[in-house]
Amino acid sequence: MPRKIAAGNWKMNGLSDAMPEAIAIGAASEGLDCATVICPPATLLARMGDAGVTLGGQYCHPAGSGAHTGDVSAPMLADAGATWCITGHSERRADHRExxxxxxxxxxxAWDAGLTAILCIGETLEEREAGATLDRLMAQLDGSVPEGANAENTVIAxxxxxxxxxxxxxxxxxVAEVHNALRERLGPDMALLYGGSVKAANAAELFALANVNGALVGGASLKADDFVPIMRALSES
Structure with missing residues (x-):
């Protein structure tokens, strides 16, 4: 069975005063039947090491080190305490032309540094309205997923x-149409997450779908009061 994962992408949000939220999320994750991952801004990664939550980066540079001002490498993320890393988020693809x-x-x-990748794919509204959703997603898988991807080193969001x-x-x-197609393509074991305005009000309905194994959550992961109900809904699914 694929593992169940509640992942929170804090994006460019979070200062030192957000630490109590991470601690509360970590405390609430104990005993749940799902993994909880928080991907904070890089400035908070090391400080969140004692929050009791599994940590991930939001991006990594392909090189392990070098003259890349402002970038963060996968070994740096691992050194700061991360064990996961988001790759291919649509905001990176759009804003940074990735x-x-x-x-x-x-x-x-990310793999080379021992990190599990949360690899994101997704279609635009224009592609969906043109009936090209599955073609677009399969093309992204073809181009983005390296040879050797498996259920241990990769999660698809x-x-x-x-x-x-x-x-x-x-x-x-x-969601079911896409996730069923992804399951057929990727096999029975790889975890498939859904992301896109996931919140407590719709989490249980999404997690009841056969091939939805969790969520990559944006804004609703910033506050424990919003994220913990999503975590619990996944644990109970």
Whole structure:
């Protein structure tokens, strides 16, 4: 059975005064039947080491070190306490023009540093309205997922671009169609996460779908009061 994972992507949010939220999330994760991962900004990674929660980076440079001002390498993330890393998030693909080849290289770098990759794929609204969702997602898998990906080193997160931070959520039928296709493509063991305005109100319905093994959560992961109900809904699914 695929593992169940509640992952929180804090994006460019969080200062020192956010530490109590991470501690509360870590405390609430004890005894739950799911893994809980928080991906804070790099400035908080090391300080969150005692929060009792598994940590991840939001991005890693393909190189292990070098003249790359402002970037963070996978070994640096691991050194700061991370065991996971998001790769290919649509905001990185859009804001930083990251290609499938870039995402593949980052994912390989994450593996080399001992990190599990949460590799993101997703279609735009225009692609969905054109009926090209599955074609787009399969092309992203072809270009982004390195050879050697397995259920231990990689998790796939489906995040429709049009549902990230918009308050819009794909319908259960839309999510099921995509996740069923991903399961057929990727086999029975790899965890498949859904992301896109996941919140306590819709978590149980999403996790009831056969091939949804968890969520990559944005804004609702910043506060324990919002994220913990999602974690519990996954644990109980």
């Amino acid at each position: 290609t499938d080849a870039d995402v593949r290289a980052q994912t390989e770098a 489906y995040e429709p671009v049009w549902a990230i931070g918009t308050g819009k959520t794909a319908t259960p039928d839309q």
